[in-house]
Amino acid sequence: MNRRNALSAALGAMALAAVPAFAAGALPTVEVFKNPSCGCCGAWVDHLKAAGFDVKVTMVDDTSVARKKYGLPDRFGSCHTAVVAGYVVEGHVPAADVKKLLAMKPVAIGIAVPGMPVGSPGMEMGSRKDPYQVLLVDKQGRERVFSSYS
Template sequence: MAITSIERRRALIAGAVALLALPAWARTDPPGRPKPMVQIWKSPSCGCCKDWIVHLEANGFATQVSDVGNAAARKRLGIQDKHGSCHTALVGGYAIEGHVPGKDIQRLLRERPAGIGLAVPFMPVGSPGMDGPEYGDRKDPYDVLLLAKDGSARVFQSYR
């Protein structure tokens, strides 16, 4: 039985629709490729940190969590207190401070710019982990900063 061009076209469209339904990390990473490991330091009682970890895992990252607080990790990684937040992480040689979206971490690992890493200072409502139902529809504007070794920072991505 021969497949008609219409049947072939329908199969291709169905396959494309199925592919688009997958999260971005599943479309770009070959099967069997390990997920980037994010090492995280946080307070054992912080709920928003737990929500950020869930966000990372949903966006293609593996996580290793230490519930010992993050002040020592922040200092060791060279992040100034003015860029601080409630959790600190390390992935691919870069520091991550605060509620940085997974897609920005993916971009960081893809582009590999010079710098310490990324930070979302404080805890802006609407950022990953700070976007639960208890915040309603509130979304505060915030910037993801690329931190330089000299202590300066520039905007890596804005959310308005």
């Protein structure tokens, strides 16, 4: 093997070795505002961590204060409010949808799963899975369907 091939092989190996470290650090931190007594919110935090997110939890008595601070209308409310990369993520939104939001970078307040639908991440109850939608909320507070789960 000549020096050029050896150098190429070494650089390729180094690049491949760096991929997992880069991928793990590529996701921004999610700050979650939750009530200390809410177990389903903790399960959602675990769901985000399992998907590779770094999560900072801030305990609050009233999550509506965080929703108001970040501009999300209360009608989209759930049991916890999160902020990531300038977006609000309200309720039991699947981590895959958070990643999709970050990749798309829409002009929006964020995404929300209003209420607490059974079967959404953190709201698992055996095999029961109620249909629900993840809503994209624009800067005027209007929503459209971002993802659907049946």
